[in-house]
Amino acid sequence: MRFQDVISINDFRKEDIDYVLRVAEKLEEEVKKEGTLEYARGKVLATLFFEPSTRTRLSFESAMHRLGGAVIGFAEASSTSVKKGESLMDTVRTVENYADVIVIRHPREGAARLAAEIARVPVINAGDGANQHPTQTLLDLYTINKEFGKIDGLNIALLGDLKYGRTVHSLAKALSYYNVRLYFVAPKGLEMPRHIVEEVSNKVEIVETNNLEEVIPEIDVLYVTRIQKERFPDPAEYNKIKGSYKVDLKTLENAKDTLKVMHPLPRVDEIAYEVDNTKYSAYFKQVWSGIPVRMALLGIVLGVVE
Amino acid sequence: MKELKVSAINKGTVIDHIPAGRGLKVLEILNLSEDSTILVAINVRSRKLGRKDIIKVEGKILNEEEVNKIALIAPTATVNIIENWEVTEKRKVEIPDEIIGIIECANPNCITHYEKVKPKFKVVSKKPLKLKCHYCERTMEEDIVLKHLL
Numbered sequence: 001m002r003f004q005d006v007i008s009i010n011d012f013r014k015e016d017i018d019y020v021l022r023v024a025e026k027l028e029e030e031v032k033k034e035g036t037l038e039y040a041r042g043k044v045l046a047t048l049f050f051e052p053s054t055r056t057r058l059s060f061e062s063a064m065h066r067l068g069g070a071v072i073g074f075a076e077a078s079s080t081s082v083k084k085g086e087s088l089m090d091t092v093r094t095v096e097n098y099a100d101v102i103v104i105r106h107p108r109e110g111a112a113r114l115a116a117e118i119a120r121v122p123v124i125n126a127g128d129g130a131n132q133h134p135t136q137t138l139l140d141l142y143t144i145n146k147e148f149g150k151i152d153g154l155n156i157a158l159l160g161d162l163k164y165g166r167t168v169h170s171l172a173k174a175l176s177y178y179n180v181r182l183y184f185v186a187p188k189g190l191e192m193p194r195h196i197v198e199e200v201s202n203k204v205e206i207v208e209t210n211n212l213e214e215v216i217p218e219i220d221v222l223y224v225t226r227i228q229k230e231r232f233p234d235p236a237e238y239n240k241i242k243g244s245y246k247v248d249l250k251t252l253e254n255a256k257d258t259l260k261v262m263h264p265l266p267r268v269d270e271i272a273y274e275v276d277n278t279k280y281s282a283y284f285k286q287v288w289s290g291i292p293v294r295m296a297l298l299g300i301v302l303g304v305v306e
Numbered sequence: 307m308k309e310l311k312v313s314a315i316n317k318g319t320v321i322d323h324i325p326a327g328r329g330l331k332v333l334e335i336l337n338l339s340e341d342s343t344i345l346v347a348i349n350v351r352s353r354k355l356g357r358k359d360i361i362k363v364e365g366k367i368l369n370e371e372e373v374n375k376i377a378l379i380a381p382t383a384t385v386n387i388i389e390n391w392e393v394t395e396k397r398k399v400e401i402p403d404e405i406i407g408i409i410e411c412a413n414p415n416c417i418t419h420y421e422k423v424k425p426k427f428k429v430v431s432k433k434p435l436k437l438k439c440h441y442c443e444r445t446m447e448e449d450i451v452l453k454h455l456l
Binding site for chain 1: 411413415416417418420421422423439440441442443444445
């Protein structure tokens with residue numbers, strides 16, 4: 001199996017996702033044994049970060065290095081010809097001559113799709129505005145699969161700002177390919193948008209609630225996201241909400257022993273530090289998952305792994 | 307005898323039942339070559355619509371794909387193909403599966419507003435009309451679509 005670009009999780013069928021997870025697992029074993037692999041020897045990755053995202057960029061760069069390839073790129077638009085008024089299309093047409101694969105992060109929605117249409121080399125989307133960040137979704141799925149050895153049969157709660165959160169929208173859609181029960185736990189006003197609830201509820205069972213405490217005993221995965229202060233017109237309202245959605249040891253008192261807490265990071269204070277060193281914490285393992293998953297995607301689009 | 311508002315044509319395409327006021331927009335979307343003779347009637351009395359616009363394109367038979375481009379703004383339109391003064395084919399316009407150009411994306415942060423690229427939409431649903439931007443993946447419903455005609 002091979003696909004040319006990685007732009008949107010909506011382009012992935014279930015078998016594509018399973019394939020990526022399988023390749024990532026194989027590469028993880030190999031890289032743990034050998035440190036650096038040889039698959040992408042002689043290949044160059046260009047990371048075009050039109051807006052800064054240090055962790056995503058470093059993760060891609062580390063993945064390419066571990067595949068044995070080289071990396072060029074920029075970390076923000078201000079140091080490039082974009083500042084002189086160059087179009088995205090011209091930047092892509094230039095950079096495709098320097099690299100075998102492009103990873104792009106851009107503040108405008110649709111930028112990655114456009115780049116992929118223009119470029120002769122494969123393009124991977126590392127975030128296009130509020131639209132898509134497909135490698136995050138894939139590494140989330142990879143983490144769940146690693147922790148439980150499966151995704152089917154799990155009860156998975158998404159917690160936080162479900163209205164504006166790009167991550168949880170993509171994750172909910174991707175999870176709906178599996179046989180799971182989803183819990184959407186959000187404060188009033190920040191609930192999952194109707195069109196996503198409708199789309200997902202056609203495929204899997206959904207529980208919508210404002211009450212985290214109530215669902216804690218039932219769930220296997222608690223996927224926490226940030227609730228941004230600026231979403232609330234009244235700061236007092238925010239402070240009230242903040243407390244009831246904070247995950248600490250008390251919140252987890254009635255949790256299953258095997259519960260895993262995940263977070264796309266960076267966190268502010270939605271997960272207490274006291275949770276970090278417990279059996280529940282999976283959020284730093286999630287960061288590691290980004291490496292094998294991005295190695296797999298780079299390798300697949302370059303046609304050097306299968 | 308029925309009065310002809312616009313003279314009959316020997317060969318060509320007549321687009322009838324265009325919602326009144328949209329005739330010129332329809333013409334713009336059809337983007338016909340400069341050598342066609344075109345007759346436009348605006349605000350013609352209509353039993354079906356009250357008022358309507360009509361376009362006659364002389365000498366040119368428009369194919370389905372060309373005509374379907376107008377379906378978004380003139381869903382009531384009927385297309386008559388004329389040969390030897392007679393209607394040889396009559397059809398309704400149909401919303402195509404993909405719409406390129408014609409409308410702009412309603413999302414102000416969509417890349418199509420910043421690069422030289424034609425907006426492109428997938429038709430998710432024809433009734434009620436729902437389009438999805440090929441680039442930013444946002445969906446637009448009918449009322450929004452009509453506000454974003456190019």
